[in-house]
Amino acid sequence: MLLIHEVIANPKAREIYLTIRKHGTVSKQSLLDESGLTISTLTRILDELLSMELLIDVGFGESTGGRRPILYETNPAYAYLLGLEISRTRAKLLLMDFHLQLLGEYTWNMDAGLTPEHLMESLQEEAQRMLASVSLDFSRVAGLGIGAVGPLDRRAGVILNPARFAAPGWSQVPIKEELEQRLGVPVYLDNGANTALLGEYWASSNRMQHHLLYLHAGIGLRSAIMNDGRLLYGMIDTEGAVGQMIIEGSGLPPHIPGGNAGAWESYVSVQTLERQARDAWRLGSSGLLHGLAESAEQLEFAHLIEALQARDPVVVRLFNEMAVYCGIGLANLINILHPEEVILGGPLFLAAEDFYQEATRIALERTYYREQYNVRFTRSRLRERSVAAGACAMVLQELTN
Template identity: 50%
Template sequence: MLLLNVDVISERISNRKAKEIYELICRQTTVSKIELLEQSGMTVSTLTRHLEELTAQGLILESGFGVSTGGRRPILYETNPAYAYVFGLEISRTLSKLVLVDLGMTKLEARSWAMTAEMTPDVLVGLIVKEAQAMLAHHGIAISDVLGIGIGSVGPVDRHSGVILEPSYFPSKGWQQVPICKMLSEELGIPSMLDNGANTAILAESWHQRSQSFKHLLYIHAGVGLRSSMVSEGKVIYGAVDMESSVGQMIIQTDGVAPRDKSGNYGALESYVSLHAIEKRAKSAIKMGRTTLLTQLVADPEQLTYVHMMEALQKNDGLVVEIVTEAATYFGIGLANLLNILHPEKVILGGPLLAGGELFFQTATAVAIRKAYYYPAYQVVFSRGGLGEEALAIGAAVLVMNRLFKV
């Protein structure tokens, strides 16, 4: 994952076996010494020595005793959330968000900024640095107690060099070839790591659901574009290149709608399911004279936004219901294609389109289930996730925390 001086994070636990034990404890809420013996395959003396070392370092805590199975009650261990702190940063097209969390991924503070036409990389970095320093001062946290800052950004990104490459549709100029990790590390004096936002979101949800039995998770973010990622056995699946936005170029109608830009495919899913596509459909309908509450909310159809559409949807406006249902149906077809290829156990759906109410979510998931090839033998769980719209930023913090396990 990313670079610069991130090795100082993994060096906090110098022994490989100690890292293994710490990761086992992190992946569970509390765990007994007996369970750790079974899971690690270590001898009692080796496990005991490393547990004592981790406790002495303040990385783990003894949290009481478990239920006795005949002998002495086993000691329970858990991670120490106050050992260190992490910043998580989301950089998206509509907003950017900074969170400060402890190692239990409990949010201490958060701040968001709208991504306006004035929000260039330099402006945003300046705001982030000022806010991060204020957060640390407010909570009395020394910079030496901060592991680093993780960044989940709109892709494509080069996570190895820490550069945001050529993202589309940012409101401001200057978001091409941005060395975001270098910029933030130099200003804050802490390690930085980068991945695309879909990957950080699914890292967060996987962490949040770590006590559950799901091994294969798929995440789809639907907003300005479509972004996806997948976790298998707790690990993000990476391709040869950053694949974050490729799901939006899934062709669902070969002679369909033209792409928004020349690099896209005709009839691609994103041309039917995105904020731009839905707004475009509504603007066209208003110009054709369709009856709708939208004309009471905005005088000029070209000024229409998705926010206006959600306001009309709350009032059950017929046109908006029609447009959202149609988009959700296309989205469900795309989901079914992914189900039939990847067969995840659980699908987590996020982004503005999913936050707009039940209609989109219920329509899309119903279509996907009906078109899943092995249904009902193949049962998939759909969810909006447990972290909502903070998943991308918190997952960026998880990205940094995971570096502690790196050998």
């Protein structure tokens, strides 16, 4: 699959294509106003892009007094995209069109048997099955994007040494090279927070925002930053480093080897919540928790959500206390980065309304210049598909930038 700048040799034509992609649906008059081109030049470019099947016209817009304007979109069937999430709990594969509309989906549990080799073998089979179900084959696939738990080397395409994977073998995995050989398509790798933010950006109807912050709260804390539609990268993959922000100087011991005492992730994570709830079960302070699990070790996050919805006072207190710590850490990030919008994903934000409301309230309360600086909070629009959908968007971005 050729890159768009290789397909569209004319820089002005490429600019028009990218403008239409960013807007979604746009009229010829809007393109004329925005581009500054003459009507004859713009018409020639649009005809060229239509003939190459990069664009389609989708009818007419509303009249503002004269003739109804023709509306254009990028062609969703120009090529197709595969996106893979690799997290500590699951792997998820999506098939999407060039508009990031979902065509197929498959999920694996990241159990002790899902080694890298097993996942890659199964992925090849499932991708072929998905494509066949919509009468496609790999010749129509522009690439596979992967959003994975770090640390990783995104340029080399290697998953380095992620912690807390159930299966062996998830260290120094050259996943880009191996999957390119298996599938015969380009493969791109980034951390899951970055791809999730990319997915949320393209799922939004407002792509004119300049500064975005994404935070995922689940087994750990992961973050990503976007400026003017582009992800910001440091010298190394730092997706999970936000969880090592110290919020209590002589606080709880770290969850991971080499982590910081008093780190944010020690106070805000599904693991921490489950550990606290298991302590409560052993103390017998919640009858409801005893009814949900026969032993403390059997208590899981889904049980805690059930208890929260039943307004069990012990569980409500645990979620509220964690939300305070979450809000303090969020305020620290906001005061440093000053995003326009903070997008919150992961099970803690998506499954627990009280947690989301309290954490954002605390964050706003601790935000400097809060009267003048109106940061917006939203929850993930793509929810459990955000990482894999964003991995598809990463392929699209690689092709079109």
